[in-house]
Amino acid sequence: MRDPDKPQQIIDAAIRVFARNGYYNSRVSDVAREAGIAAGTIYLYFKTKDEILVTLFREKMTEWVALVRDAIAGEADPLEKIRRIVALHFKMIEEHPALAEVLQVELRQGHKFFRGASAQEVSAYFDVIADVLREGVLAGRLRKELPVKVATKMLFGAMDQLATSWVLGSRGYRLSEAAEPVATIFLKGVCADGV
Numbered sequence: 001m002r003d004p005d006k007p008q009q010i011i012d013a014a015i016r017v018f019a020r021n022g023y024y025n026s027r028v029s030d031v032a033r034e035a036g037i038a039a040g041t042i043y044l045y046f047k048t049k050d051e052i053l054v055t056l057f058r059e060k061m062t063e064w065v066a067l068v069r070d071a072i073a074g075e076a077d078p079l080e081k082i083r084r085i086v087a088l089h090f091k092m093i094e095e096h097p098a099l100a101e102v103l104q105v106e107l108r109q110g111h112k113f114f115r116g117a118s119a120q121e122v123s124a125y126f127d128v129i130a131d132v133l134r135e136g137v138l139a140g141r142l143r144k145e146l147p148v149k150v151a152t153k154m155l156f157g158a159m160d161q162l163a164t165s166w167v168l169g170s171r172g173y174r175l176s177e178a179a180e181p182v183a184t185i186f187l188k189g190v191c192a193d194g195v
Contacts, residue, residue: 007045009035011056019098023053023106057107060099061121064092068128078136079187085129086159086186087179093163094175104160104167126152133190142190155186 013035017026028049032039046052071088072081093100130152136142162182166175 002044006037006041007055009037010042010045010052011059014052014056015098015102018053018106019101023049023102023109028052053102053107056102058121060103061125065121065124065128068125072128072132078132078139078141079191081132081135082129082155082187083180083183085132086155086183087176089159090163090175090179090182093166097167097171100163100167104164126156129155136190140192143192146190151190158182158186 010031014026014031017030017034021030026049028042029039031049031052032042035042042052046055068085068088072084075081075084093104130148133142133146133148133151137144137146137148159182162175162178166173
């Protein structure tokens with residue numbers, strides 16, 4: 001009989017193992033050992049190591065998008081929403097370094113990953129950012145000619161690059177302290193004149 005909590009236990013173990021050993025150097029048996037279960041048990045829930053990784057990404061990104069939507073829902077000012085998104089992005093990376101290692105480094109090594117398995121989840125995050133930018137344009141807070149698609153990818157790219165640098169570096173500084181400068185630099189480029 002399948003245990004409904006077991007897939008989450010496996011995913012949590014996989015995050016730790018993939019962060020510690022690297023995805024390609026990890027075996028399903030390593031994940032099983034970390035989860036405290038028999039290796040065969042994993043195959044009751046996941047067909048392959050790739051499926052564990054894809055499921056991990058999908059679940060974590062779905063949770064993340066919901067968290068961001070909730071966090072900005074009560075904020076009326078689109079500029080403050082952007083600041084919150086950036087701050088949350090860096091806070092999540094900083095507070096979950098093993099997950100950050102998997103998301104920022106290990107997932108990227110799968111050459112087809114971002115074109116296939118993750119497209120819907122990444123698009124959902126881009127949609128949150130783009131919706132806020134459109135809201136800012138409509139409110140007259142952001143440039144009316146703002147290329148929303150380009151600006152969305154620029155903001156994500158800035159956050160993503162700083163997060164990757166932090167994960168790969170010595171982590172001897174607070175990533176969350178970069179949130180305000182990143183948001184300010186971005187907003188200076190997209191704000192309407194006089195805002």
